[in-house]
Structure formats: C-alpha cells, structure tokens
Amino acid sequence: MSLAEEIxxxxxxxxxxxxxxxxxEESTRLKGPEKAARPERALKDFSVLLSHYADADLVVAGLPPADYxxxxxxxLSPKDKWKLVGKYYERARHTGYLQNVRESVRMLYGIDDLSADTVQEVSDRVAALIKPGYYQHVLKEVALVEHCQVNSLEEGLFMETAQPELLCQDLSFVRLSTGLDLPYVAKLANREVRSLQDWHQVIDWCFATYGPRAIAVKNQSAYGRKLDYAQVSAQEAAPLFEQYLRDPAKLNEAGHKAIQDHLFHYCVRKATEYKLPVKLHTGYYAGHSNMPLHRLRHNAGDMCELLRQHPDTPFVIMHITYPYQDEAIAIAKHYANAYIDxxxxxxxxxxxxxxxxxxxxMAVPANKLLTFGGDYMPVELVPGHARIARRGLAQVLNELVAEGWLTPREVxxxxxxxxxxxxxxxxxYEGTLANWKR
Incomplete structure (x- = not known):
C-alpha cells in the first residue's frame, strides 16, 4: 500500500x-410527511433526497416553480416525479449538492445513480429503510459519525430529543434576541412580560432550563441583518423595549436594532456563564434568489468586534463565511476565541x-478547525456529505505531504x-450527556 493509500x-x-x-427527530420521520414542519423533507420516496439544498440547484438549473x-x-409516482426533474438533474449533476445525493444513494441503497430506470427501486429502498433505529444505522454505521450536534428547526428553542447520546442539541437564541417571539417564549416559561427586566428573567429561565443539556447556542441572524451588534445598555434598551411591547410596528428600524443588539449581547454573556460555545451562521445563504452578497461580505469584519468584546467566549464561525473564506482564516489566526466550522x-x-x-x-493552529457538519434535515443525506468531506480531507493531507509541507508522521x-x-x-459532550441522564 502506498503512502497516499495509507493516508x-x-x-x-x-x-x-x-x-x-x-x-x-426519528419519530417525526417514522410518522411521515403529514406530521413534519417541512413535509417534503420527510417524504418516503426518492424526492426526499432532493428536498434539501439539491432542490435549489434544480431551480437554478431551470426547474419551473409549478413543477417544483x-x-x-x-x-405522485416516482416515475412521474422524474419526468419533472430529470432534465434539471442532469444539468446540475456535477455540483456538490448533487454529488452528495449520488454518494448517499450508493452508500445507503447500493444503486449508482438516479435515473428514470432507478427511481422506483430507490424509492422502495428509501421507504424500507425508515424504521425504528434507522438513525443509528445511517449515522454511526454508514456515515461513521460518533454523534451529531443538532440545531432543531422543529422547535423554537430546544428539542427534547429522544436520542441525546446521538443527537446533541443546540439552544437557539434567535427568538430570545434577534427574532423576538415574546408570546411563544413567555408561554413556554409561564411568565408575563411587561418590561425588559421581565424578558431578561425569561432568558435566564431558558438558559437555566436548557443550558445544562445544550451542547452550544446557535444564532442565524446573519440571514436577516449585519452582525454589527453594538453594546446597548439596559438603561438605553428598556424604554425602547416598552415601546416594542406597546406596538412593534411603531418602533423605527434603529429602535429594533438597539433592542436586538442589547439582547444578543445579553444572551452571549449567558452562554459564557454556562460555558456554551456560540455558533453563528456566516456567509452563503440556503435556498436561491435572495442572497444579498454585499451584506455577506461584511460578516467576517463584523465578527472581529464580537470576538474582541467577548474574549472568554468561544465563537464558532459557521460555513467558512463562503465565499469569503480567506477572511475566516485571518480571523481564526488572529483571535484565540475564533473557531471555524x-x-x-x-x-x-x-x-x-x-x-x-x-x-x-498553513496559517492557523490546527485546533481551531471543525471539519464536518452535514447541515441537513433528512438524515439520508449525511452519509454522502461525510464521504465528500473525507475525500477532501484525504486530498488535502496527501497534497501537503507530497509538497513537503507535512511529514508522514504528522498525519x-x-x-x-x-x-x-x-x-x-x-x-x-460527556458533561452534557450526564445532565440528560439526571
């Protein structure tokens, strides 16, 4: 076996x-699409494999909205579904999204590709795989994943998962800060909110209730605004929050931003208190036809101030800020509390x-990089992504050894x-899991 093959x-x-x-949750998938918040991502035929990310490439390749x-x-039968998308699948088959689909089809179902001749058989195997315990099989046995960290989109804050040892859970603080949802969270906490102080107490309750079992906190506010979170004191934010309580529509844009900024920093401080890393979406947008690239290019620059203001808080900068990944390297090299996912x-x-x-x-200490997260709702697409990530990592290491930048013993x-x-x-992970068992 050659050195490259060994690596x-x-x-x-x-x-x-x-x-x-x-x-x-696996229980959601067992119940089928009628019980899922995103029904297309819980289907029991081959179309579930094209329901997340791949669907965007199909649309960009020309798939009409009505056919989508x-x-x-x-x-609709698998063969009729293929008649709608087959042409667009071929146009996009070389993209990472579609290569991921094919890798997953091979790994899970033993079929080389999707086509008019195979979609019925793939669909039959998709349905047959969905049975109690299949998450364990797909993730641990096929994808070779020890455990996952899940930002559940089924629940607004935190998923009381049935499988905490496999599906660690993030605590989302979007509804607590940047995408305020007072009725939902106040009802969850069984508290009445009449002031900013009341809302602080609700946030405190959320962290006390979910923080010990959370693996991290997560916020994807970069989909809706810049990451330029100014330091706004409680004294400044309190009257604005009272205006918000009376009528959010009458509060101007600057007022909304000030409230969000104050609450964002409040949540970051709570995360630090509970020793939870802060995960932030940066860079590329999911979906299609709505990405403001001019704003995304500032994500990395805006992160610098957050990293400076919260030196004791580990920030996980997600998705390498693509397509501005050079800036992610610079941030991780300069700030001790910056990690890139x-x-x-x-x-x-x-x-x-x-x-x-x-x-x-070549630029950053190796402990600052997290190299895999599937970022999917359908579990069936994780194996293909893991395969692509392994192929990429092996290529990187082989090239660095061949070029003399790494020695074989370092690999x-x-x-x-x-x-x-x-x-x-x-x-x-171990401490969090212990808290689930209490």
Missing part, C-alpha cells in the same frame, strides 16, 4: 464528530473546501484532531 484509508476509517445538523411544487407531492461548506463547493483546509493548516495526529479531537475539546 486515505486512515481518513476513511476515522469517525467524525458531526458539529452541525438540522435533523428531524408538483415534484414534492406525496401522491466547515459544516455545509464541503458540498457548497468541494474544491473550495480543499483549498480552504490546505491554506488554513495520524492531525487526522484525529481534525475529524473529532477538536470537537471533543471545544464541546463538553
């Missing part, structure tokens, strides 16, 4: 700690992922660190 085999055999998913809606109907990035652009890891390792330690060691150091 590749080592990467293939080392489990990942998966640091970011949106997986539905038809495609995800649960009562490659979740989603491998399938947005696999070759950009390879370039990123090569350059990152095993680096593989262990990048694939699971860094995640084990940054996140308290």
């Amino acid at each position: 590749t085999q080592l990467v293939e055999e080392t489990p990942f700690v998966d640091t970011h998913e949106h997986l539905l 809606q038809q495609f995800f109907r649960p009562d 490659m979740c989603w990035a491998w399938i947005i652009n696999p070759l950009a992922g390879v370039r990123f890891v090569k350059e990152f390792l 095993p330690v680096l593989v262990e660190r990048l694939m699971r060691g860094n995640a084990r150091e940054l996140f308290d």
Whole structure:
C-alpha cells in the first residue's frame, strides 16, 4: 500500500464528530410527511433526497416553480416525479449538492445513480429503510459519525430529543434576541412580560432550563441583518423595549436594532456563564434568489468586534463565511476565541473546501478547525456529505505531504484532531450527556 493509500484509508476509517445538523427527530420521520414542519423533507420516496439544498440547484438549473411544487407531492409516482426533474438533474449533476445525493444513494441503497430506470427501486429502498433505529444505522454505521450536534428547526428553542447520546442539541437564541417571539417564549416559561427586566428573567429561565443539556447556542441572524451588534445598555434598551411591547410596528428600524443588539449581547454573556460555545451562521445563504452578497461580505469584519468584546467566549464561525473564506482564516489566526466550522461548506463547493483546509493548516493552529457538519434535515443525506468531506480531507493531507509541507508522521495526529479531537475539546459532550441522564 502506498503512502497516499495509507493516508486515505486512515481518513476513511476515522469517525467524525458531526458539529452541525438540522435533523428531524426519528419519530417525526417514522410518522411521515403529514406530521413534519417541512413535509417534503420527510417524504418516503426518492424526492426526499432532493428536498434539501439539491432542490435549489434544480431551480437554478431551470426547474419551473409549478413543477417544483408538483415534484414534492406525496401522491405522485416516482416515475412521474422524474419526468419533472430529470432534465434539471442532469444539468446540475456535477455540483456538490448533487454529488452528495449520488454518494448517499450508493452508500445507503447500493444503486449508482438516479435515473428514470432507478427511481422506483430507490424509492422502495428509501421507504424500507425508515424504521425504528434507522438513525443509528445511517449515522454511526454508514456515515461513521460518533454523534451529531443538532440545531432543531422543529422547535423554537430546544428539542427534547429522544436520542441525546446521538443527537446533541443546540439552544437557539434567535427568538430570545434577534427574532423576538415574546408570546411563544413567555408561554413556554409561564411568565408575563411587561418590561425588559421581565424578558431578561425569561432568558435566564431558558438558559437555566436548557443550558445544562445544550451542547452550544446557535444564532442565524446573519440571514436577516449585519452582525454589527453594538453594546446597548439596559438603561438605553428598556424604554425602547416598552415601546416594542406597546406596538412593534411603531418602533423605527434603529429602535429594533438597539433592542436586538442589547439582547444578543445579553444572551452571549449567558452562554459564557454556562460555558456554551456560540455558533453563528456566516456567509452563503440556503435556498436561491435572495442572497444579498454585499451584506455577506461584511460578516467576517463584523465578527472581529464580537470576538474582541467577548474574549472568554468561544465563537464558532459557521460555513467558512463562503465565499469569503480567506477572511475566516485571518480571523481564526488572529483571535484565540475564533473557531471555524466547515459544516455545509464541503458540498457548497468541494474544491473550495480543499483549498480552504490546505491554506488554513498553513496559517492557523490546527485546533481551531471543525471539519464536518452535514447541515441537513433528512438524515439520508449525511452519509454522502461525510464521504465528500473525507475525500477532501484525504486530498488535502496527501497534497501537503507530497509538497513537503507535512511529514508522514504528522498525519495520524492531525487526522484525529481534525475529524473529532477538536470537537471533543471545544464541546463538553460527556458533561452534557450526564445532565440528560439526571
């Protein structure tokens, strides 16, 4: 066996700690699409494999809106569904999203590709796989993932998962700060909110209730605003919050931003108190036709002030701020509390992922990089993403050794660190799991 083959085999055999998913609960998938918040991502035919991320590439390739809606109907046959999307699948088949679909189809169902001739058989195997215990099989046995960290989109704050040892849960603080949802959270906490102080107490309750069992906190406010969170005191925010309580529509944009800024920092301080890393979406947008690239380019610059103001808080900068990944490298090199997560990035652009890891390792201490998160709702798509990530990591390490930047003896330690060691150091998996068992 050659050195390159040995390195590749080592990467293939080392489990990942998966640091970011949106997986539905297994119980939701067993019930089927009628019980899911996003029904198309709980279907029991091949279309579920094209329901997350791949669907955006199909639309960008030309899939008409009406055909898109038809495609995800649960009562349409697999062959009729293929007639709607086959042409667009072929147009987009080389993208990371679609390569991921094919890898997952091969790994889970033993079929090489989707086509008019295979979609019925794939659909039959999709349905047959969905049975109690299949998450354990797909994630641990097929994808070779030790455990996942899940930002559940089924619940507004925190998912009381049935499988905490496999599906660690993030505490989302969007509804507490940047996407305020007073009725939902106040009802959850069984508290009446009449002032900013009351809302602080609600936030405190959320952290006390969910914080000990959370693996991290998560906020994706970059989808709706810049990450320029100013320091706004409680004294400044209190009268604005009272105006918000009376009538949010009458509060101007500056007032809304000031409230969000104040509450964001309040939540970050609470996360630090509970020793929870803060995960922030940065960079590329999911979906299609709505990405304001001019704002995304400021994500990394805005992060610098947050990193400076909260030096004791580990921030996880998600998705490598693609397509501005050079800035992510600079941030991780300069700030001790900045960590970069490659979740989603491998399938947005696999070759950009390879370039990123090569350059990152030449510039930044290796403990600052988390190398895998599938970022999916359907569990069936995690194996393909893990395969693409392993291929990319093996390519990176082989190239760095061949080019003389790494020695062969350095590779095993680096593989262990990048694939699971860094995640084990940054996140308290054992402590969190112990709190679930109490």
